[in-house]
Amino acid sequence: MNKPSNSNVSPTKNAQDIPEVMECVMAGxxxxxxxxxxxxxxxxxxxLRREKLIRPALFVGTGTCGLGAGAGKTLKKISDYLESNxxxxxxxxxxxxxxxxxxxxxxxxxxxxxxVSFSSVTQEKVEALLSAVFADDIPTDQVxxxxxxxxxxxxxxxxxxxxxxxxxxxxxxxxxxxxIIDPASIDEYIARGGYKSLxxxxxxxxxxxxxxxxxxxxxxxxxxxGFLTGKKWRxxxxxxxxxxxxxxxxxxxxxxxxxxxxxxxxxxxxLLEGMALAAYAIxxxxxxxxxxxxxxxxxxxxxxxxxxxxxxGLLGSNILSSGFNLKIIIKQGAGAFVCGEETALxxxxxxxxxxxxxxxxxxxxxxxxxxxxxxxxxxxxANLPGIVVNGHQWFSNVGTENxxxxxxxxxxxxxxxxxxxxxxxxxMIRQIIFDIGDGIPNGKEFxxxxxxxxxxxxxxxxxxxxxxxxxxxxxxxxxxxxxxxxVMDENTCMVDLAKFFMDFIQRESCGKCxxxxxxxxxxxxxxxxxxxxxxxxxGSEALERFQGVMYMNRLAEVIKDTSLCGLGQTAxxxxxxxxxxxxxxxxxxxxxxxxPAGACKELLLYRIDEEKCKGCTLCAKKCPTDAxxxxxxxxxxxxxxxxxxxxxxxxxxxxxAVIAE
Amino acid sequence: MSHSDxxxxxxxxxxxxxxxxxxxxxxxxxxxxxxxxxxAVQMVSDELSLPTSKIYGVATFYNQFRFxxxxxxxxxxxxGTACHVKxxxxxxxxxxxxxxxxxxxxxxxxxxxxxxxACIGACGLAPVISVNGEFHGGVTPDNIKKxxxxxxxxxxxxxxxxxxxxxxxx
Numbered sequence: 001m002n003k004p005s006n007s008n009v010s011p012t013k014n015a016q017d018i019p020e021v022m023e024c025v026m027a028g029x030x031x032x033x034x035x036x037x038x039x040x041x042x043x044x045x046x047x048l049r050r051e052k053l054i055r056p057a058l059f060v061g062t063g064t065c066g067l068g069a070g071a072g073k074t075l076k077k078i079s080d081y082l083e084s085n086x087x088x089x090x091x092x093x094x095x096x097x098x099x100x101x102x103x104x105x106x107x108x109x110x111x112x113x114x115x116v117s118f119s120s121v122t123q124e125k126v127e128a129l130l131s132a133v134f135a136d137d138i139p140t141d142q143v144x145x146x147x148x149x150x151x152x153x154x155x156x157x158x159x160x161x162x163x164x165x166x167x168x169x170x171x172x173x174x175x176x177x178x179x180i181i182d183p184a185s186i187d188e189y190i191a192r193g194g195y196k197s198l199x200x201x202x203x204x205x206x207x208x209x210x211x212x213x214x215x216x217x218x219x220x221x222x223x224x225x226g227f228l229t230g231k232k233w234r235x236x237x238x239x240x241x242x243x244x245x246x247x248x249x250x251x252x253x254x255x256x257x258x259x260x261x262x263x264x265x266x267x268x269x270x271l272l273e274g275m276a277l278a279a280y281a282i283x284x285x286x287x288x289x290x291x292x293x294x295x296x297x298x299x300x301x302x303x304x305x306x307x308x309x310x311x312x313g314l315l316g317s318n319i320l321s322s323g324f325n326l327k328i329i330i331k332q333g334a335g336a337f338v339c340g341e342e343t344a345l346x347x348x349x350x351x352x353x354x355x356x357x358x359x360x361x362x363x364x365x366x367x368x369x370x371x372x373x374x375x376x377x378x379x380x381x382a383n384l385p386g387i388v389v390n391g392h393q394w395f396s397n398v399g400t401e402n403x404x405x406x407x408x409x410x411x412x413x414x415x416x417x418x419x420x421x422x423x424x425x426x427x428m429i430r431q432i433i434f435d436i437g438d439g440i441p442n443g444k445e446f447x448x449x450x451x452x453x454x455x456x457x458x459x460x461x462x463x464x465x466x467x468x469x470x471x472x473x474x475x476x477x478x479x480x481x482x483x484x485x486x487v488m489d490e491n492t493c494m495v496d497l498a499k500f501f502m503d504f505i506q507r508e509s510c511g512k513c514x515x516x517x518x519x520x521x522x523x524x525x526x527x528x529x530x531x532x533x534x535x536x537x538x539g540s541e542a543l544e545r546f547q548g549v550m551y552m553n554r555l556a557e558v559i560k561d562t563s564l565c566g567l568g569q570t571a572x573x574x575x576x577x578x579x580x581x582x583x584x585x586x587x588x589x590x591x592x593x594x595x596p597a598g599a600c601k602e603l604l605l606y607r608i609d610e611e612k613c614k615g616c617t618l619c620a621k622k623c624p625t626d627a628x629x630x631x632x633x634x635x636x637x638x639x640x641x642x643x644x645x646x647x648x649x650x651x652x653x654x655x656x657a658v659i660a661e
Numbered sequence: 662m663s664h665s666d667x668x669x670x671x672x673x674x675x676x677x678x679x680x681x682x683x684x685x686x687x688x689x690x691x692x693x694x695x696x697x698x699x700x701a702v703q704m705v706s707d708e709l710s711l712p713t714s715k716i717y718g719v720a721t722f723y724n725q726f727r728f729x730x731x732x733x734x735x736x737x738x739x740x741g742t743a744c745h746v747k748x749x750x751x752x753x754x755x756x757x758x759x760x761x762x763x764x765x766x767x768x769x770x771x772x773x774x775x776x777x778x779a780c781i782g783a784c785g786l787a788p789v790i791s792v793n794g795e796f797h798g799g800v801t802p803d804n805i806k807k808x809x810x811x812x813x814x815x816x817x818x819x820x821x822x823x824x825x826x827x828x829x830x831x
Binding site: 064065068069100101103196240252253254255256257258292294296298331332334335336337349350351352353354410412413418419420450453484486488492497500501504508510651 | 679680681682683684685687688718719722723724725726740742743744745746747751778779780781783784785787788791794796797798802831
């Protein structure tokens with residue numbers, strides 16, 4: 001049996017194999033010129049694309065989400081099964097295909113037949129599943145679908161994966177290889193057309209032309225800003241300087257977003273190729289990847305990928321004999337949200353506190369160590385190989401007037417199918433949530449979707465038909481952001497959500513400028529006061545509460561207008577947007593002192609249903625303020641004046657006798 | 662290896678270090694020793710010729726750096742948006758109550774330390790906690806105790822194994 005590390009396309013290849021594969025990279029050009037490639041190469045590519053298999057192959061999704069769902073145990077069980085049944089098969093660890101709620105996902109491919117995906121293969125299901133499949137029987141209840149592979153025999157009565165409602169509405173460009181190929185194998189990436197665009201660009205396209213192509217394609221920064229990437233590059237390429245830098249921003253601190261992690265875990269070479277293209281266009285010979293330290297797996301995969309690319313001569317000095325040099329260095333972030341801001345990120349790489357600098361000068365003119373620097377997001381860079389190979393028109397044909405191409409979103413929250421999705425710009429939000437996401441679980445009512453993280457806003461139910469587009473999202477107070485999309489149902493309190501974001505922002509504010517440092521703190525206090533119970537409030541606190549309510553809007557405007565960086569300027573957005581769409585909820589909290597969604601615990605009143613209470617005394621024991629009275633085996637009651645509304649009694653009651661209203 | 666030897670070893674890996682190596686050095690020290698000690702700050706300060714105040718300034722700015730040793734099991738609670746919407750506040754409350762420590766503290770027996778992290782990036786499995794890097798998805802206040810107990814049992818097993826080995830050695 002073969003362990004994943006020495007499968008037929010092992011990451012550590014023999015030195016003599018390299019030229020063979022590298023010739024295929026160069027042959028990428030021959031495809032364009034329609035020159036035939038050799039028989040040896042054809043066979044190699046077929047093997048690497050897994051069109052011709054020698055033995056069965058099992059693919060296990062071992063991204064962070066897969067591992068969280070138990071893919072590690074599944075993997076072990078599979079290798080145990082293969083060993084005990086003496087089946088000769090390859091086990092390949094792949095990245096995340098995107099459907100997190102169906103993890104652990106296991107794919108199986110038998111020679112000559114197409115690859116089939118199975119969902120929720122936890123360790124106890126492994127044996128039954130594998131026995132069935134090796135006996136040519138596909139259990140229909142677990143199957144997600146079969147992959148569409150030309151020249152291979154399809155399974156009867158098994159639906160295609162691209163017809164699955166989760167995948168059908170998607171346009172997967174950046175995520176094309178995620179969950180399909182082995183991220184630890186540069187050969188597989190090359191076999192699927194990888195590094196072809198780099199070879200093309202280095203041989204046939206000049207750096208200014210490359211800026212042109214990217215500008216014409218209409219690619220805009222995917223990190224949130226939405227600035228035209230090609231235009232930004234031009235600033236840096238036209239600035240004279242002996243040394244220029246490219247920084248890839250993978251500091252995905254936005255709570256509720258994990259796009260960059262999945263791309264790096266599932267297809268790290270796409271990012272490296274994109275970085276090489278960007279560095280070539282601006283004339284940078286040194287590039288940094290600033291990545292969160294919380295992503296250990298992504299860092300490990302990236303390190304492997306960089307080592308491989310260097311070994312193949314696709315990074316390093318004199319790449320593909322073009323005279324272009326590039327060194328990529330990984331810098332681990334240290335957990336500061338503000339470092340997602342360009343100038344703060346630069347300070348952090350320089351070893352300083354991650355505080356933003358005033359702009360101008362912009363980093364493209366004077367950035368890292370005072371040199372011209374371009375900072376691009378992971379997704380922006382991962383889009384580049386496609387644009388170079390297929391041309392700018394291919395890219396700009398998809399999307400709306402001002403937003404071209406696709407966008408990756410991390411769909412999470414109260415939605416049936418959570419995961420990573422990629423849709424064409426111009427797709428309706430409704431389609432994302434109700435078709436791809438399959439709606440709200442447990443028959444609950446949709447309330448809003450939060451986009452853009454702490455800098456973004458909410459889209460309420462009446463605006464669900466809005467399209468994914470940089471400009472149109474702004475009209476409803478939301479923003480594209482980096483791509484976090486958190487769905488909320490009727491049980492989510494919008495005031496509580498605004499409080500959550502303000503709490504996050506005021507903790508993450510770097511403290512350099514006063515409006516952000518002090519303003520966000522005051523804003524949080526205002527929200528805390530209106531979600532606090534009256535019984536815990538003194539007279540002066542009540543006055544402060546009223547004053548806060550009156551000044552909230554003005555405070556928000558001041559923070560927005562006077563903060564130094566993007567973090568502060570967008571900090572009041574969660575409050576402003578929830579206030580705009582859910583004003584009545586704020587009013588219920590302020591005037592009636594109640595939480596319509598029942599999420600603000602302190603505003604709830606607790607009582608005990610006498611008929612249901614068995615007198616087990618558990619709640620009385622757990623009550624921190626001795627507010628529950630009663631003797632054993634007879635109904636208890638809560639003294640309202642003593643109750644602080646902690647909700648302990650509700651949690652511990654085994655008879656559902658505690659009622660919160 | 663003693664505490665100062667570990668730090669010296671890290672500093673040796675960065676010959677002719679300049680200011681931009683400061684954060685990687687601190688990260689490696691924390692990786693090896695579990696926290697940033699006053700001694701570590703002093704030694705880094707001597708090596709980089711930077712005042713200790715600057716080093717403290719950087720170390721306290723970033724959430725990652727700790728100034729107390731970690732517990733045997735390091736519990737990280739994700740407080741990202743998706744986890745919040747799915748009830749991570751209740752999970753955190755339960756952990757605080759169950760472990761009887763506040764975030765960024767370590768239990769007296771040195772078994773558990775608790776930390777709040779902004780987002781682990783496993784939003785599809787919300788709410789998530791991570792114990793020594795092992796992820797637990799779909800956590801509820803009810804199954805927290807079970808998860809903690811499994812680690813307690815593991816610690817006990819390790820302990821008895823150690824004891825047995827020591828006995829053998831005797």
